[in-house]
Amino acid sequence: MIILVINPGSTSTKMAVVEDGEPRLIKVIRHAPEELAPYAKITDQFDFRRQMIVGELEKAGIPIKFDAVVARGGLTKPLPGGVYAVDENMIQATHASDHQHACDLGCVIAREIAKGLGCPCYIADPVVTDELNDYARICGLPMFQRQSIWHALNQRAIARRYAKENNKRYEDLNLIVAHLGGGISVAAHDHGRAVDVNNALDGEGPFSPERAGSLPARDLVNLCFSGEYTKEEIVKMLSGKGGVNAHLGTTDMIEVENRIKAGDEHAKLIIDAMIYHVAKAIAEKGAVLCGKIDAIIITGGIAYWKYIVDELNKRIGWMAPVAVYPGEDEMSALAANAAAVLNGEIEVKTY
Helix, strand or coil: CEEEEEEECCCEEEEEEEECCEEEEEEEEECCHHHHCCCCCHHHHHHHHHHHHHHHHHHCCCCCCCCEEEEECCCCCCECCCEEECCHHHHHHHHHCCCCCCCHHHHHHHHHHHHHHCCCEEEECCCCECCCCHHHHECCCCCCECCCCCCHHHHHHHHHHHHHHCCCCHHHCEEEEEEECCCEEEEEEECCEEEEECCCCCCCCCCCCCECCCCCHHHHHHHHCCCCCCHHHHHHHHECCCHHHHHHCCCCHHHHHHHHHCCCHHHHHHHHHHHHHHHHHHHHHHHHCCCCCCEEEEEEHHHHCHHHHHHHHHHHCCCCCEEEEEECCHHHHHHHHHHHHHCCCCCCEEC
């Protein structure tokens, strides 16, 4: 059984070929800003990224012949977690979405490759996975509802890994999982369901390397009506040019760490503030779970930074045991989900 895995991100395209559960090829294709600059919209990058994937397969001498293609899911309509077959409805919804994120390209590229091979293609636990409690959706104006946009694939994969390593079932645990990456999502997992999570894309929860997080509402309204910025510019401030990027001019956390080590007190203040807001978000989820927390899990690329993990632990370690899983487990999770469908272990869902 050979599975092609595709995971597009904002500045890279991750790909893997997994044969009978073992990685045959793992590749992270980096995209410099100047490479992506000619494309006005993320969806315009489709052919560029597809050709890069095909080129890496040819370079590695791997025949373009797979039993399935699986991709990270995009910003389609809210969906329960699981594995979905990519169909025309999903493709159309991806193109029509008000949101724009590189993960939207995953199902489009997967379908194009799979179509030529006649094999199935899937997405798994897309970022719009929505299992919120009904009252978690309600906010202070009836024309608005809280939305669930988060790192569902990695959070669930890491939660299952934690459960397995502790000889338990994910479905039997109450967990708080914080994914610390370019965006930051913090979710309350109640016996296998993510019943509350911040919208980590559009402006909710902690600020992150590139997202503004929750903002003072009146100040944001005043900014929108100041006449100084277009709608597109303000949206970019919320997601892409916000957070650490807005304060320090970079999303590179290794660079920020080095600046702090060199004595940059302002950089340290911004990172300490980010830690503070992440800790508050974790504590909020403790209330969601009524204080019954089996573990708090810290994951994502920023979890490699020991200072951040240690400072978070000081603030939230009293709540429950803290487990740290740096990086992400998205590629193996995608491959495992596709294999489970092909083996008849789980049922594929229709979009």
